[in-house]
Amino acid sequence: MARSISITSPYDKTDEILKNLENMDGIMQLQVIQNASVKPPGDVIxxxxxxxxxxxxxxxxxxxxxxxxxxxSILSSEPDSFIPTSSSFTVYRDDNESTWEEMEMIISNDSNTTINTLIIMTISGALATIGIATNSIHLVIGGMLVAPGFMPILRVSLGIVSRYERWHYGIWDTLKAYVTLILSAAVTAVILASLNYSPMVGATSYYIPDKELLEYWTTFTFPSVLASAVASVAGAILVATNKSVFTSGVMIGLALVPSAAIIGIGLVNEDFTLAGRAFLRFIVDIALVFVLPLLYLYWERSRSHKRDTSV
Incomplete structure (x- = not known):
């Protein structure tokens, strides 16, 4: 899809920018309005x-x-439509890769741990715990879908590759998000126990054999780890191509939410073996979400971007 870039230029740089852009292949429209910007002062290209x-x-x-x-400074956007006077083939058969700055904006929108984000992680932990307690996989999937648990980890990988100096924000956002989820799971497990529901046994089984969910998200099998691996790469590609709306589906392929919830459940029930197994699975998925997108983004850097972030 075509991009519209609004450039705010200091007066003394406008001629240099126009000269560079006039000689650049692929420019389909180029407009300048002098003295149009008040803050910062300058021209708008x-x-x-x-x-x-x-x-x-x-x-x-x-x-x-x-x-x-x-x-x-610049502001980028995607036009709803664009009808050029020249051939439109390059527009309608275009690729869809984002800039580093656009990826960072997407991730910030989904991962900054505001109070609303932490409330959503609390709800995610509660849904996952209830689903595990009742062996109801649709509730666990619901907890996965609402959790913004992929983006903060990806933020670390993106920051390292694009050389964004505040990449460590992703580490703190990840810690805050998943500590909140684990605490929510623990509190939910206590509430369920007080109502005679056992989150460890799955006393009210809807349609999944007892403990099968616990086993799946606390053990390592080739299919389950492979699912997490390919989901990690898919998530990075979705962000890189500005399709972040689909990253909720990535969370279903990962074991992050259920394994984090099982950590809380195990600690409350003093089953430290279960909590430890869940923690190991959680750490493996964290590593996959960090390392595989890191490799993909390095490939993107060498193939296409070839620059550091300007943020």
Whole structure:
């Protein structure tokens, strides 16, 4: 899909930017409005380019101080439609890769641990615990779907590859999110026990054999680990191609939410062996979500981006 880039340029940089862009392949529209920006003061240059030329455009803008003090700032968007006067083939058969900055914005939107994010993680832990207690997989899946538990880990990988200096935010967001989920699971397990439901046994079994869910998310089998591995890569690709709406499906392939919930359940019931097994499975999935997207993003860096983030 084509990108529309609005560039706010200091007055003394406008001519240099226009000269660079006029000679660049793939520019489909180029407009300048002088003295249009009040804060920061300067001119506004609007560029429309197919997505396949986006990374090259970003490298050109890096050269004129993108994101630097007294440099230029940009705002990117995707037009709902674009009808050029030249051939439209490059627009409608375009690729769909995001810039580092767009990926960071997507991840920030889904992973910053605001009070609302932590409430959602609390709900996720409760749903997963109830589902495990009753052997009701649809409730566990519900807990997986609502949990924004993939993005904060990916933020670390992205930050390292794009050289975003605040990549450590992802570590703190991951810790806060999953500690909240584990505590929620523990509290839910206590509530269930007070109502004579056993989260360890699955006394009210709907349709899954007793303890089968516990076994699946606390043991290592080739199919289950492979599922986590491919889901990790899929999540990174979805973010890199600006399809983050589908990353909730990635959480179903991972064992992060149920294994974290089982840690809380095991601790409350003083079954430290179960809690330990769940913790090991949790750590393995964390490692997969960190390492495999890291490798994929390094490949993206060498193949297409070839730049550091300007954020």
């Amino acid at each position: 609007t560029v429309v380019t197919p997505n396949k030329h986006l990374q090259k455009l970003m490298r050109v803008l890096d050269g004129v101080g993108l994101g630097k003090k007294d440099g230029i």
